[in-house]
Amino acid sequence: MFDWNGVMTVFPRIAEGMQLTIYIAVSxxxxxxIIGLITGYIRTTEHCILKKIMSFYVWLVRSTPIIVQALYIxxxxxxxxDIPFDRNLAGIICISINAGAYISEIVRGAxxxxxxxxxxxxxxxGLSRLQVxxxxxxxxxxxxxxxxxxxQFIITIKDTSILTVIGVAEMTYQAGQYAxxxxxxxxxxxxxxxxxxxLISILTVILGLLEKKMGVGTK
Amino acid sequence: xxEVRHLKKKxxxxxxxxxxxxxxxxxxxxxxxxxxxxxxxxxxxxLNLLEKPTEGKILYEGKDILGKQFDIRQLRxxxxxxxxxxxxxxxxxxxxxxxxxxxxxxKTGKKEARECAEAMLAKVGLADKADAMxxxxxxGQQQRVAIARALAMQPKMILFDEPTxxxxxxxxxxxxxxxxxxxxxxxxMIIVTHEMNFAKEVADRVIFMADGSIIEDALPDQFFSAPxxxxxxxxxxxxxx
Ligand SMILES: Nc1ncnc2c1ncn2[C@@H]1O[C@H](COP(=O)(O)OP(=O)(O)O)[C@@H](O)[C@H]1O
Ligand SMILES: [Mg+2]
Numbered sequence: 001m002f003d004w005n006g007v008m009t010v011f012p013r014i015a016e017g018m019q020l021t022i023y024i025a026v027s028x029x030x031x032x033x034i035i036g037l038i039t040g041y042i043r044t045t046e047h048c049i050l051k052k053i054m055s056f057y058v059w060l061v062r063s064t065p066i067i068v069q070a071l072y073i074x075x076x077x078x079x080x081x082d083i084p085f086d087r088n089l090a091g092i093i094c095i096s097i098n099a100g101a102y103i104s105e106i107v108r109g110a111x112x113x114x115x116x117x118x119x120x121x122x123x124x125x126g127l128s129r130l131q132v133x134x135x136x137x138x139x140x141x142x143x144x145x146x147x148x149x150x151x152q153f154i155i156t157i158k159d160t161s162i163l164t165v166i167g168v169a170e171m172t173y174q175a176g177q178y179a180x181x182x183x184x185x186x187x188x189x190x191x192x193x194x195x196x197x198x199l200i201s202i203l204t205v206i207l208g209l210l211e212k213k214m215g216v217g218t219k
Numbered sequence: 220x221x222e223v224r225h226l227k228k229k230x231x232x233x234x235x236x237x238x239x240x241x242x243x244x245x246x247x248x249x250x251x252x253x254x255x256x257x258x259x260x261x262x263x264x265x266l267n268l269l270e271k272p273t274e275g276k277i278l279y280e281g282k283d284i285l286g287k288q289f290d291i292r293q294l295r296x297x298x299x300x301x302x303x304x305x306x307x308x309x310x311x312x313x314x315x316x317x318x319x320x321x322x323x324x325x326k327t328g329k330k331e332a333r334e335c336a337e338a339m340l341a342k343v344g345l346a347d348k349a350d351a352m353x354x355x356x357x358x359g360q361q362q363r364v365a366i367a368r369a370l371a372m373q374p375k376m377i378l379f380d381e382p383t384x385x386x387x388x389x390x391x392x393x394x395x396x397x398x399x400x401x402x403x404x405x406x407x408m409i410i411v412t413h414e415m416n417f418a419k420e421v422a423d424r425v426i427f428m429a430d431g432s433i434i435e436d437a438l439p440d441q442f443f444s445a446p447x448x449x450x451x452x453x454x455x456x457x458x459x460x
């Protein structure tokens with residue numbers, strides 16, 4: 001039957017893993033946002049070569065499973081580059097380039113959804129392209145992309161769980177370790193699932209408040 | 220002040236402007252008339268390079284604006300544009316809309332830019348709307364803000380692309396009155412419009428376009444009372460009810 005003692009034992013371990021989960025997810029989403037902003041913007045411009053490189057990056061990330069990317073970054077890249085990677089660093093890199101590729105799509109779509117008239121009005125007043133982008137296009141695009149960004153954040157948190165394959169001691173890894181040694185499989189994975197539910201639910205509420213504050217969905 | 224020579228614009232195989240030759244004088248009000256699809260907007264947008272001409276030359280104050288060393292931003296500072304759909308910046312207040320370009324392009328101080336914005340708003344009859352959001356205004360008011368925004372750059376010339384075509388009929392008059400006032404003050408203007416009475420009354424010159432070419436280039440009296448071509452006659456007939 002359900003062993004509450006098992007739950008009590010695994011709980012602090014998963015809680016500890018949660019710190020790493022949050023740390024990696026937040027770092028990943030911030031770095032990914034920067035990557036996505038730059039690559040997404042470039043993909044809306046006429047820079048042929050840069051555009052091809054960015055599209056290649058998005059294609060590469062979207063066409064391979066994240067678990068393969070994690071294995072590749074942790075086990076193969078250090079061999080190619082001949083420098084050892086820390087697990088957590090490999091984890092952050094993996095999550096960042098993944099989030100970056102998807103955010104790139106979000107940014108591109110949001111930029112393209114800003115009416116062309118905004119560009120024309122800005123340029124016709126003598127603003128530079130960069131000024132139009134930073135003062136007119138991004139503020140509007142950001143409002144449009146907030147729901148999709150929030151969604152990506154949730155996906156990113158869940159994605160961190162696959163880092164267990166390279167031994168990053170996040171929530172899933174902690175639960176798995178305990179389950180394997182104690183054979184309390186039911187308790188370990190039930191507690192783990194509850195942790196994710198709790199984490200994502202809180203995030204959903206926060207994102208909802210943020211969207212409301214930003215006036216998303218209103219004109 | 221602006222001269223167009225052998226201007227041609229193609230979209231892929233589709234020739235939208237075909238060998239346009241024109242020159243615009245300072246302080247002139249030129250109205251461009253013609254059926255939709257004639258290439259009027261494209262011509263206007265070539266003048267400030269929102270659209271890149273396929274062939275030909277455009278000279279602004281004697282300088283070739285398509286030349287490598289020409290800084291297009293300088294022309295855009297001096298030649299304003301007003302659009303059919305206003306294109307106000309929706310997240311900014313009316314005053315911020317007007318202050319943006321003076322602040323960023325002319326590096327005007329905040330206080331000075333604000334005073335200028337208020338003066339321009341007074342000029343278009345919207346002195347009380349400085350802190351309103353654009354979406355809370357009627358179409359006619361939005362278009363007058365757009366005119367104030369262009370005026371804040373102290374332009375030498377303003378291009379208008381069907382400034383009243385998106386407005387409810389009862390709001391057209393306010394916008395035309397503002398434009399009439401600018402004409403009286405000696406502003407150089409090129410106006411694409413379907414407001415025949417306005418053109419008749421305010422224009423120094425009327426250009427009639429169809430199918431990417433200039434069909435007539437005449438004084439308003441001449442054009443409206445005795446158009447030379449059949450195209451112009453049948454076009455005008457549609458506006459006389
Ligand atoms: N960006 C574009 N791409 C392709 N065709 C265009 C584009 N803009 C305008 N056109 C075409 O050019 C022609 C002239 O358009 P336009 O200058 O807007 O005419 P007008 O303002 O006189 O109604 C139209 O046939 C239109 O379909
Ligand atoms: Mg047009």
